Amino acid sequence: SQQGEEDPQALSIQEGENATMNCSYKTSINNLQWYRQNSGRGLVHLILIRSNEREKHSGRLRVTLDTSKKSSSLLITASRAADTASYFCATADVYYGNNRLAFGKGNQVVVIP
Amino acid sequence: DVKVTQSSRYLVKRTGEKVFLECVQDMDHENMFWYRQDPGLGLRLIYFSYDVKMKEKGDIPEGYSVSREKKERFSLILESASTNQTSMYLCASRQDRADSNQPQHFGDGTRLSIL
DSSP: OOOOEEESSEEEEETTSOEEEEEEOOSOEEEEEEEEEOTTSOEEEEEEEETTOSEEEETTEEEEEETTTTEEEEEEOSOOGGGOEEEEEEEEETTTEEEEEEEOOOEEEEEEO | OOOEEESOSEEEEOTTOOEEEEEEESSOOSEEEEEEEETTTEEEEEEEEEETTEEEEOSOOTTEEEEEEETTEEEEEESSOOGGGOEEEEEEEESOTTOSSSOOEEOOOEEEEEO
């Protein structure tokens, strides 16, 4: 199955700054999802963008999707210490549907108060 | 809110033991999943189930089996635990197998150590 891959792998920023992460994938997708994982906990769903959408907002989150480049970005604006976590992108492949989400390896974000 | 509960946060077992990891969801979801998470490898799908008594292999099913006798409960079984199965195990559920545009909901994970 395909693999979402995040870039950069680790990010350290000051509180109040914006954080941007990118994700690339290899095949045709139904949707792309972003999840957050706090240390030692499970994943929490943040936002889902469908293949026919180009941009989506949810609170301080902004996700873009470029299917021609097979890439997505997650922007967290005005970051807070509580945003410190690992962020994963996951893709639902057209063939496998949502039953076979392919997760990236994660992107660790540290927000310094 | 959806609640996915994994029976143990931490578990220590010995090589060769039969290990059961339990997961329960409270939202009548059709789909349930078991992943393992290892540093540098991300999340890998072990098995999933789209209905009671139905199961499908994921990417790394070797050494594992699953059971889904009731809709709300999905068990992962390590038939004979080995040290390379030391990992974080995550259970997830999703409402409707026919709709791919729904997120998965995760439990807090079980950190399993095999000695």
